[in-house]
Amino acid sequence: MSKMNIVLGIDIGGTNTSFGFVDRAGTIIAETSMETKSNDAVEYFVTRLHHRIEEIRTGLPSHHLCGIGIGAPNANYYRGTIEKAVHLNWGGTVDFVGLIRKYYTIPVSITNDANAAAIGEMLFGNARGMKNFMVITLGTGLGSGIVVDGRLLYGNRGFARELGHTMVDPAGRRCRCGKKGCLETYASAAGLVKTALLLITERCDPSPLRAMDFEEITSKVIFELAQKGDEIALEAFNQTAKILGMKLADAVALTGPEAIFLSGGLSMAGDILLKPTQQYMEDFLFSAYKGSVKLMLSGMAPGKSAILGAAALIWSELDL
Amino acid sequence: MSKMNIVLGIDIGGTNTSFGFVDRAGTIIAETSMETKSNDAVEYFVTRLHHRIEEIRTGLPSHHLCGIGIGAPNANYYRGTIEKAVHLNWGGTVDFVGLIRKYYTIPVSITNDANAAAIGEMLFGNARGMKNFMVITLGTGLGSGIVVDGRLLYGNRGFARELGHTMVDPAGRRCRCGKKGCLETYASAAGLVKTALLLITERCDPSPLRAMDFEEITSKVIFELAQKGDEIALEAFNQTAKILGMKLADAVALTGPEAIFLSGGLSMAGDILLKPTQQYMEDFLFSAYKGSVKLMLSGMAPGKSAILGAAALIWSELDL
Numbered sequence: 001m002s003k004m005n006i007v008l009g010i011d012i013g014g015t016n017t018s019f020g021f022v023d024r025a026g027t028i029i030a031e032t033s034m035e036t037k038s039n040d041a042v043e044y045f046v047t048r049l050h051h052r053i054e055e056i057r058t059g060l061p062s063h064h065l066c067g068i069g070i071g072a073p074n075a076n077y078y079r080g081t082i083e084k085a086v087h088l089n090w091g092g093t094v095d096f097v098g099l100i101r102k103y104y105t106i107p108v109s110i111t112n113d114a115n116a117a118a119i120g121e122m123l124f125g126n127a128r129g130m131k132n133f134m135v136i137t138l139g140t141g142l143g144s145g146i147v148v149d150g151r152l153l154y155g156n157r158g159f160a161r162e163l164g165h166t167m168v169d170p171a172g173r174r175c176r177c178g179k180k181g182c183l184e185t186y187a188s189a190a191g192l193v194k195t196a197l198l199l200i201t202e203r204c205d206p207s208p209l210r211a212m213d214f215e216e217i218t219s220k221v222i223f224e225l226a227q228k229g230d231e232i233a234l235e236a237f238n239q240t241a242k243i244l245g246m247k248l249a250d251a252v253a254l255t256g257p258e259a260i261f262l263s264g265g266l267s268m269a270g271d272i273l274l275k276p277t278q279q280y281m282e283d284f285l286f287s288a289y290k291g292s293v294k295l296m297l298s299g300m301a302p303g304k305s306a307i308l309g310a311a312a313l314i315w316s317e318l319d320l
Numbered sequence: 321m322s323k324m325n326i327v328l329g330i331d332i333g334g335t336n337t338s339f340g341f342v343d344r345a346g347t348i349i350a351e352t353s354m355e356t357k358s359n360d361a362v363e364y365f366v367t368r369l370h371h372r373i374e375e376i377r378t379g380l381p382s383h384h385l386c387g388i389g390i391g392a393p394n395a396n397y398y399r400g401t402i403e404k405a406v407h408l409n410w411g412g413t414v415d416f417v418g419l420i421r422k423y424y425t426i427p428v429s430i431t432n433d434a435n436a437a438a439i440g441e442m443l444f445g446n447a448r449g450m451k452n453f454m455v456i457t458l459g460t461g462l463g464s465g466i467v468v469d470g471r472l473l474y475g476n477r478g479f480a481r482e483l484g485h486t487m488v489d490p491a492g493r494r495c496r497c498g499k500k501g502c503l504e505t506y507a508s509a510a511g512l513v514k515t516a517l518l519l520i521t522e523r524c525d526p527s528p529l530r531a532m533d534f535e536e537i538t539s540k541v542i543f544e545l546a547q548k549g550d551e552i553a554l555e556a557f558n559q560t561a562k563i564l565g566m567k568l569a570d571a572v573a574l575t576g577p578e579a580i581f582l583s584g585g586l587s588m589a590g591d592i593l594l595k596p597t598q599q600y601m602e603d604f605l606f607s608a609y610k611g612s613v614k615l616m617l618s619g620m621a622p623g624k625s626a627i628l629g630a631a632a633l634i635w636s637e638l639d640l
Contacts, residue, residue, distance in 0.1 A: 074608070132476040151469070255473065289482075
């Protein structure tokens with residue numbers, strides 16, 4: 001009997017790294033995660049990772065591993081590197097694909113995590129059959145993956161496209177990137193919390209938020225209160241949606257997607273975020289584009305999209 | 321002796337239509353222009369255009385016409401149409417390529433004028449050899465042509481990408497598109513004039529502008545005063561550059577060009593516009609992109625870029 005082809009999808013985060021073996025249909029055959037421990041040297045991380053991969057792989061004797069896809073912060077697709085990743089203490093430029101190739105001779109590709117999510121959406125999610133779309137990952141920050149004519153838009157140097165660092169207000173909130181007023185300081189889980197805190201000071205509406213410690217106020221808490229009709233929480237979502245909708249309209253003007261998919265933790269707010277964002281985006285769209293762009297939730301299972309995206313990256317290359 | 325291959329490049333504007341016969345090296349062999357008279361029916365325009373084309377073509381017996389490229393406002397590349405063009409009184413959707421094909425059986429293509437300028441820059445101008453770049457046309461409005469991986473970025477429906485209608489200020493200047501605060505109401509010849517008029521009211525600096533009629537104050541007048549050190553004129557350029565630089569930084573974040581070329585009437589201001597725009601763009605760029613994007617003037621001769629762009633559009637397709 002011939003072996004079934006599978007790939008390995010690896011998602012590297014500042015705290016945890018998860019990976020899974022994925023078949024061409026997008027089924028995760030086996031998966032696990034480990035601590036990234038990025039204060040240790042990257043060589044040590046890759047050794048540990050290889051060890052864990054092989055532990056699981058020996059349990060899959062009827063499968064043939066034919067490629068490895070990796071999603072990581074600040075990954076450069078062209079160079080196979082991770083460069084100056086803030087949450088990974090590995091220094092300037094790490095030849096990550098080179099390190100993996102010491103253990104594996106099969107094809108290896110790396111890209112930024114939002115790009116991986118976009119390829120995942122195209123192969124396994126709601127963007128199947130689409131040639132022009134965007135995926136916006138709304139977590140602590142805001143990541144973006146843009147597909148044009150069926151291919152990821154990398155631009156000149158292979159880095160991710162960064163909708164999250166486009167400008168909302170030059171005098172606005174300080175961003176971890178060093179600039180002020182970036183979109184992700186408003187439209188992200190962390191941005192929503194900041195907006196809610198500001199609203200508590202600016203408005204008089206009663207709200208259970210007023211009785212909470214600062215650290216208790218998370219995007220999840222705000223979402224749950226919004227579901228119950230809390231005015232502060234609803235207005236925090238409304239203001240987030242307005243800014244996000246405005247910048248999505250700009251992104252439509254520049255890249256012409258047929259649909260925009262929201263993924264990541266904050267997208268689990270569903271219609272409370274999606275509906276006003278769609279409305280504001282529509283208001284801000286140039287007349288020729290009005291009514292032409294769908295705003296939808298990602299079709300990838302929450303918590304699986306990072307592994308599936310990394311797997312989709314390498315499947316999309318093996319398919320060529 | 322074999323005939324030399326040439327194409328016809330046609331630039332359709334609200335007032336005038338110009339066209340020229342162009343060889344593969346970008347030399348205009350012959351050219352002329354005529355009134356568009358767009359209050360007449362489009363069929364009548366095409367009949368007149370055909371007549372004028374043939375008048376000139378009979379003078380070129382040693383050349384072989386192998387394609388027609390057209391640049392026009394609101395042109396749809398995929399459909400070959402001109403749709404709801406504000407300055408062309410031809411109604412909703414005109415099958416312009418279909419009308420031209422009644423007279424010519426050779427390949428015909430149409431696109432928006434800024435897109436044509438971008439292909440012209442790639443074939444005949446300063447973008448030769450580049451795969452990722454943008455062309456910004458600064459005239460009465462602001463047009464944009466974006467090239468990614470060596471191909472024009474059309475997006476889902478074949479319309480132009482409209483950097484000019486991205487948002488600067490939702491409560492800002494009324495735009496002819498119906499929205500408020502679009503970039504082109506600030507960064508264009510008309511936008512510069514508006515900014516100068518505002519500065520006259522807001523500032524106390526003496527300036528010859530204060531002695532002029534409103535209608536005398538053009539972008540050319542402001543440029544000439546800026547060259548002489550007029551504070552109001554210089555500040556008008558500075559504010560224009562700041563807004564343009566900020567939105568160019570956003571566009572870099574989304575599409576990753578190696579260079580951005582300014583063309584159109586306002587770009588003739590040269591360093592007075594270019595230098596501060598480059599500086600502001602650099603300030604607003606996300607750290608990973610800093611220092612990676614050149615801002616330059618178009619390499620196409622002013623006044624020739626529209627015909628050359630339209631010719632380049634069809635040359636680029638004949639080359640495939």
